[in-house]
Amino acid sequence: EVQLVESGGKLIQPGGSLRLSCAASGFGFHDYWMAWVRQAPGKGLEWVANIKQDGSEKYYVNSVAGRFTISRDYAKTLLFLQMNSLRVEDTAVYYCATFCGGDCRSREYFQHWGQGTLVIVSS
């Protein structure tokens, strides 16, 4: 069974930094692109970032580029999101998800999701 368990969310002041983690199990972590998606309270979903299997390619939504960094630890099957210079508008539930498998040819995006971790940016 695929399991994705996020952690690290908390209340933090604007301008602060936070690192989110996602523990992955139950599937071939090395075979998947991975991603972060967020959802502001009462709003829709927003793709944040994704990372290729070997970490050689990373993509970010414009609003977080230069502030957030996605990374992964293959040995521990962990996914990370380092968030710097946090803004009030970054307040959201952050979901870890499998982005796609292999070369993504099937275009099966975000097939599996964690339960999310809440980040609140407020003074």
Place this chain on the structure above:
Amino acid sequence: QTVVTQEPSLTVSPGGTVTLTCASSTGVVTSGHYPNWFQQKPGQAPRALIYSTTQKHPWTPARFSGSLLGGKAALTLSGVQPEDEAAYHCLVYYGGTWVFGGGTKLTVL
């Protein structure tokens, strides 16, 4: 800034049929945008339903189907069940970026 637009809310009777759509600010949605659809119930994570316009995941109920309709991506529910009450999100690919629509809140009443 590309915007993907969905109906904010729709209501359907149990056993009925409803079509949700997904439009792009850049123009016609095509198969090359690989539209995906997700279902999300209150307090839960999203669940993948449809990928690459029409393809179903093993767990997707047969009553859900995806298509292109009038220049938009579409999700049709036939024989709606009470448990289908949820928010539905579409996702569109734009060459290195992936944009979700604002979501449609489907009420079964």
